[in-house]
Amino acid sequence: MQKINQLEFTNKLKTCLERTAAMLEQEIRPIKMDEESHQYDDKFALANFTTDLALDTVTTLLHTAFAGLGDRLEKKESNIKYELKFEARETCVYALEREREIAGPKVTVAETKRQSRTFVGGQSTKQKEVTTQVTTRVKEFVWTHTLTYSAKLVDRKDRSLVETLVSGTRSRELTTTAKEHSPRPALKESAPLYLDLEMIKTLPRSIDRSRDSCKTPRRNQEIDDVFSAFQSLATFTRAVRGTMPDDHHIADAAHQEKVVKNFFSPAACSFLCKKNDHDEAKSFIVPDKATLLNEMQRTLSEQQASVRRTADEAAKATKGGELVGPDEASLLYVLKLLAQTVTDYIGSVTYLENMLRSQLEAAVGRELTADAFEEYVLYHDRLLFSPDFKPRPFSYAVRRSASAFPDGSIQIRTIASKQPIRTLTRDVTLNTPGPVRVALGGADSIAFDGPRYAHAYRAQTFSGATPKPLELVANARHFSGFVLLVGKVVAADEFQPDHAIIIQNKDELIIPLILNPLPTPKEFADAIESLSPEQRAFCEAFRAMQLSSSLCGLVVIQLKPAIEKVLNLPDGALTKEIALTDQLLNFFIEYQISTDMLAYDGPQDVDKATKLTAVKGHVASITNVIQAARDEDLKRTAEEAVHRKMLEGELSLSMASSAYSEDEEADDLDVDNCFEEEEAKPRRAMMKMKKKGGISLGGLRREKAGPPIPSKMMERMVKPPPAPPAPKPSAPAAPGAGSAAAPTPTPPQESLEEKEQGTEGKDKLTETPQIDDFEDVEFLDITQLPKRLDASFKVLDTDSQLRPTTIKISEPWRKTFKKSILAEPQTQNISDEGLAKERSKAFDLLDALTRSGAIPLGAELHVIICATHAFDKSIVDTIIVDNVNPILKTERASLIIATTLHDRPVADIVESKMLSSVAISSPLLLPAANAEEIPEAKAVTSDDI
Numbered sequence: 001m002q003k004i005n006q007l008e009f010t011n012k013l014k015t016c017l018e019r020t021a022a023m024l025e026q027e028i029r030p031i032k033m034d035e036e037s038h039q040y041d042d043k044f045a046l047a048n049f050t051t052d053l054a055l056d057t058v059t060t061l062l063h064t065a066f067a068g069l070g071d072r073l074e075k076k077e078s079n080i081k082y083e084l085k086f087e088a089r090e091t092c093v094y095a096l097e098r099e100r101e102i103a104g105p106k107v108t109v110a111e112t113k114r115q116s117r118t119f120v121g122g123q124s125t126k127q128k129e130v131t132t133q134v135t136t137r138v139k140e141f142v143w144t145h146t147l148t149y150s151a152k153l154v155d156r157k158d159r160s161l162v163e164t165l166v167s168g169t170r171s172r173e174l175t176t177t178a179k180e181h182s183p184r185p186a187l188k189e190s191a192p193l194y195l196d197l198e199m200i201k202t203l204p205r206s207i208d209r210s211r212d213s214c215k216t217p218r219r220n221q222e223i224d225d226v227f228s229a230f231q232s233l234a235t236f237t238r239a240v241r242g243t244m245p246d247d248h249h250i251a252d253a254a255h256q257e258k259v260v261k262n263f264f265s266p267a268a269c270s271f272l273c274k275k276n277d278h279d280e281a282k283s284f285i286v287p288d289k290a291t292l293l294n295e296m297q298r299t300l301s302e303q304q305a306s307v308r309r310t311a312d313e314a315a316k317a318t319k320g321g322e323l324v325g326p327d328e329a330s331l332l333y334v335l336k337l338l339a340q341t342v343t344d345y346i347g348s349v350t351y352l353e354n355m356l357r358s359q360l361e362a363a364v365g366r367e368l369t370a371d372a373f374e375e376y377v378l379y380h381d382r383l384l385f386s387p388d389f390k391p392r393p394f395s396y397a398v399r400r401s402a403s404a405f406p407d408g409s410i411q412i413r414t415i416a417s418k419q420p421i422r423t424l425t426r427d428v429t430l431n432t433p434g435p436v437r438v439a440l441g442g443a444d445s446i447a448f449d450g451p452r453y454a455h456a457y458r459a460q461t462f463s464g465a466t467p468k469p470l471e472l473v474a475n476a477r478h479f480s481g482f483v484l485l486v487g488k489v490v491a492a493d494e495f496q497p498d499h500a501i502i503i504q505n506k507d508e509l510i511i512p513l514i515l516n517p518l519p520t521p522k523e524f525a526d527a528i529e530s531l532s533p534e535q536r537a538f539c540e541a542f543r544a545m546q547l548s549s550s551l552c553g554l555v556v557i558q559l560k561p562a563i564e565k566v567l568n569l570p571d572g573a574l575t576k577e578i579a580l581t582d583q584l585l586n587f588f589i590e591y592q593i594s595t596d597m598l599a600y601d602g603p604q605d606v607d608k609a610t611k612l613t614a615v616k617g618h619v620a621s622i623t624n625v626i627q628a629a630r631d632e633d634l635k636r637t638a639e640e641a642v643h644r645k646m647l648e649g650e651l652s653l654s655m656a657s658s659a660y661s662e663d664e665e666a667d668d669l670d671v672d673n674c675f676e677e678e679e680a681k682p683r684r685a686m687m688k689m690k691k692k693g694g695i696s697l698g699g700l701r702r703e704k705a706g707p708p709i710p711s712k713m714m715e716r717m718v719k720p721p722p723a724p725p726a727p728k729p730s731a732p733a734a735p736g737a738g739s740a741a742a743p744t745p746t747p748p749q750e751s752l753e754e755k756e757q758g759t760e761g762k763d764k765l766t767e768t769p770q771i772d773d774f775e776d777v778e779f780l781d782i783t784q785l786p787k788r789l790d791a792s793f794k795v796l797d798t799d800s801q802l803r804p805t806t807i808k809i810s811e812p813w814r815k816t817f818k819k820s821i822l823a824e825p826q827t828q829n830i831s832d833e834g835l836a837k838e839r840s841k842a843f844d845l846l847d848a849l850t851r852s853g854a855i856p857l858g859a860e861l862h863v864i865i866c867a868t869h870a871f872d873k874s875i876v877d878t879i880i881v882d883n884v885n886p887i888l889k890t891e892r893a894s895l896i897i898a899t900t901l902h903d904r905p906v907a908d909i910v911e912s913k914m915l916s917s918v919a920i921s922s923p924l925l926l927p928a929a930n931a932e933e934i935p936e937a938k939a940v941t942s943d944d945i
Helices: 006-023 040-065 069-074 197-201 221-243 253-261 289-317 326-364 370-384 521-528 533-548 559-566 578-591 608-647 653-657 671-691 711-717 752-757 782-796 832-849 875-880 886-902 912-921 928-933
Strands: 028-031 082-116 123-155 161-176 187-189 193-196 272-275 395-398 408-414 422-427 436-441 444-449 452-461 470-476 481-491 494-504 508-517 551-558 802-809 813-817 826-830 860-870
Touching: 006 028, 006 289, 006 326, 040 069, 040 197, 040 221, 040 272, 040 289, 040 326, 069 161, 082 161, 082 197, 082 221, 161 326, 193 197, 193 221, 197 221, 221 326, 253 289, 253 326, 289 326, 326 875, 370 452, 370 875, 370 886, 370 912, 395 860, 408 481, 422 886, 436 832, 444 832, 452 508, 452 782, 452 886, 470 481, 470 494, 481 559, 481 782, 481 832, 494 508, 494 551, 494 832, 508 860, 521 533, 521 782, 533 782, 533 802, 551 559, 551 782, 559 578, 559 832, 578 608, 578 832, 782 802, 782 860, 782 886, 826 832, 860 886, 875 886, 886 912
Parallel strands: 436 494, 452 860
Antiparallel strands: 028 272, 082 123, 082 187, 082 193, 123 161, 395 408, 408 470, 422 452, 436 444, 470 508, 481 494, 481 551, 508 802, 508 813, 551 860, 802 860, 813 826
């Protein structure tokens, strides 16, 4: 498509308005459309008028350039379809050799003449100046440069000659000083050029608005046909002018601009008229076409005569003549006007479309962008969906119950706006009964149960852009934590974790997510249509794999409920036990301590404090073992250092042996102070060594975590305290009396199997209703959701704009953490090796919390599926060029996804007042049988939100 200089066209339109106003009657005034209030139909009237004028102008110019063409085109010879054939040929032939005198400079010489005196007998002298012209004889070689051209009318079928319209031959002399070098190529002959006259002859002069292809005054089949024919005409005229010699006078840029500017171009008259009766209600009228065409003919004749006169004078003034005489100059000028007419017509129709763009921007109040449209989509969704089905922000608190304070949160947001995305959400807990298995690598696997949600996110792109990247943000509060698994749902009861990480104590984790749209169902079907059965089977299998990748799963496992469950503690027992919880996590993660050594295994009919005391006792015993191993390692390291220094003569054996001669006093175990006491022991040992004059331990490094303790040694050294006696019934405590616990009725004794499964500490998240209690609930296989969406897109997305989209976990991850509660936050990027370590650490913790899969966990599962609504053009071009309301397209896309996700009809998920408009805009979504039940639509206001 030829580019138009809008400023240049606007100036030309202004000139045409002024010249037309002078030609028309006084009571009629031409009006520029963007400066006057008008209707949408007036734009179509203007497009028809401009097209009609442009076609008449082109016809007139063709008749002027090629004499006799008009008579042939007007004849009704249906059996012949014409083409215009143009040929040009240049030759340069040696003619003769001749000599030519070239005048040189004039030379002046002084001559002296002596004369004798007769009477006196003496002599006299007389001096005289003589001027001589110097001439040089030069041998030159004469060449004859000839141009032969012709324009013929031929039959389009076999290109046989019908009539020769124009032909001519022009010659001139060219001279050189050497015979060996020709001034021009001996032969220059271009390929014949053809112009389809039948195409121009049959062009439509008005727009058929009843056709489906008619979108706007600019975008319709009739205007497209005229554009295509005019582009061919412009190409033909440029090619013809290119076959002419490039050194003739008409190539002068200033002269061309002058003669073309003085030509009145009706194709640039993109305006209508009104009568000067000041009645604004009256409709527009088209200018008198005959008046405009007569002015065009007048200026054409004047400028054509000027061109011929200038060419003739140039030919006479040039020695040897010119190849371009008056006839050739006139032909080139008219061809230039044809090309300019095409440009003016394109500018006129483009001016109409730009008017629509300006009006759209004026109506919106700002430049309409994709981000601005997304704002409206959020607003429209609030009006469209009923309350239970409205899109929700993907931002969820991690909490153990609805009334509990959150331990953290997870959200998916756009990187640019930092706002959570909105997704269609369905609670599928009842539809997917039974635990979900998670493979931890190798033969180990765990299971979890709890709430499950399916989310559908619709991304939106324009002009072939990629969807905006997202990021998953997870953060934990102080003294809280959870495990986050990120992966895929590969079966109805199986989750495949690609990554796992522990988030605790004010950690913030940001995971980048990349969206990759797949081909639409129609594009895929078209691509495999002509493949062999084997090739098609491969493509279908590969697409099934791609569709499964569009399911991204997140599993959130809270730590405190899981620890309480595995240690047989009551629900909420560790809520305020901060130090104990940290110590337990350290045992599980750093030392892989068996939970059986820490779990409460006494009577179940005791209170929470008693159970906690027992667990603290187990923790203190394990701490003693670990500390003993540390002290032993410290002693061994010290002895090795002493031995090295003894060899160097720096320390006597007696001093070294006295460093550890005194044993530490064995105090009774104080459960409440066990953590502080154990931390103080190694410090006391080092102080004793310093006081004895032993070696300095400044160079000895204390390991943060020692090696795992062998299980046999652990069992031999750990002696759990005896189970406390059951509390005896006592009188009710007086008001305000300390912490005396009320008597607890003794529940029936649980079986050994129930104790081993730890049912007492079951988390509330795992208390999900059983499917047997809901006979009308249908089982849902989440892994089939991508296929169901793909099938819905194929049937209901008639524009083929909805693309299944995969969600890829990208790198690096960015983690912000604090080493202590008062430390400043630090940020680090986690990549391949770091992610592997975090994954291994999280898997070790989950293995401990489930006793290697023996106990199911309570967890929350979020499954996200994504689709991209891809518009081919920008938001403005979608509205102006395609004449499409993108609101209705996005509405239909949202409804297709929502009905598939919820497995409910449109009538169930849409507000009743919106059903009527949905039935009109998306009839495939609402069966005709339900049309009578749809209430009439009414205006929607902000009060309805």
